[in-house]
Amino acid sequence: MTLPIRPRRSALYMPGSNARALEKARTLDVDCLLLDLEDAVAPEVKDLARNQIVDAVTAGGYGNREVVIRINGLETPWGEDDLRAAIKAAPDAILVPKVNSPADLQRIAHMLSVYGAPKNLSLWAMMETPQAMLNAGAIGACGKDANVRLTCFVMGTNDLAKETRARLSPGRVAMTPWLMTCVAAARAGGIDILDGVYNAFQDEEGFAAECAQGVEMGMDGKTLIHPKQIEPCHAAFSPSEEEIAWARKINETFDQPENAGKGAIQVDGKMVERLHAEMGKRVIAIADAIAARAS
Known part of the structure; x- marks a missing residue:
């Protein structure tokens, strides 16, 4: 499956529980918006966040920004309701957390068909578990299967560090083998891949260095946690x-x-x-x- 080329230099996480953030997202010069129902949302406001995201995406106004909804896993109490709501809202893509194997994506893809999701609704996969690193090639190969709709990997480096006990130190020496494995898997599957977040958003020098590292690795862009990271991210991932x-x-x-x-x-x-x-x-x-x- 040949995918259209589009810029995915920047992908900003926005918590679905923050209505002001969802509104502000319409004005930000960002390539992709990751409207989050998972990690950034506390359990007691999951339902509120879901409703707010559905209302915001349905209302539109996001222009040519790529709108992606990150759902909770299907094994959680919120996952299936999230998936149904995301399909109803009709974003550009649904971001599936904690993908461990092709079966995880195949299950979601089957549910998209059952629930009548639009043909152009694609899946993105969070690569953030030890199992995902071991199965990266097989997961990436889902990009060759039009029925699975996979178009992008997103590196979840914080969760990966937590699950493996590896340290997220400057230079990311411990992470490099996994990052490069996922780059290779993404390219083999014909899909894009976005680097993980940089947590110290006030550290401009450190962020610039990690962006430069992502470019060297072959990443298509980077996930962000603050709007101030957008401009330097674009500078790094745009061709000169x-x-x-x-x-x-x-x-x-x-x-x-x-x-x-x-x-x-x-x-x-x-x-x-x-x-x-x-x-x-x-x-x-x-x-x-x-x-x-x-x-």
């Missing part, structure tokens, strides 16, 4: 003007008739292959999608 210009130049050169049958050519004194042109096409597509969202 130089990268865009180089990508266009490579593709324009390969498109010339004399280069039609060549696998490698010279551009500005550098040898480039067609694989670089394909990589450049994605850079151009992301840049165009960012420009379209901004307009």
Whole structure:
């Protein structure tokens, strides 16, 4: 399944229990909104949060921001009601927490069909448990199954640290093998992947460093916990003007008739292959999608 390219540089968690936050979300320059019914919502206000999110999403006004509802797990007292409510609200995607295996997504996907969910409603998967790390390849492969509707991984690094007892220290040495495993699994499944949150939202230098690390790892964007993180996140995960210009130049050169049958050519004194042109096409597509969202 070939998915449309869209910018997912930033994905901001917004608690469903905070009506003011749901309203403010309509004004934020963010690519994705993660309207949360799970970790950010206390048990005693789960029902309130669900109702507020349904009302907010149904009312619309979020423009070209991608709207995603994170439900509680089906094993909880709220999970199935969350799923039904999310389907009724018709967001862009439903974020499934604590996915351990393909069966977890397949079960949700079956319920989407039973409840008559729109065909364009996709699933995102939280990757935040030891089982998920061990089954990452199989979970990512769900991206190849149109019936499962999987389009994105979201790294839940806080929960992963809790479950494994690994430390979330600067540089994330302990997390790196799992992060890169999930990047590989996402790419094998043809889906996007978003990095975990940075908890110290007042630490601008540390946040910038972790964004840069996510870019190096191949992440498509990062999940956020505060609006002040949006702008530096976009700066990190947006292709630079130089990268865009180089990508266009490579593709324009390969498109010339004399280069039609060549696998490698010279551009500005550098040898480039067609694989670089394909990589450049994605850079151009992301840049165009960012420009379209901004307009």
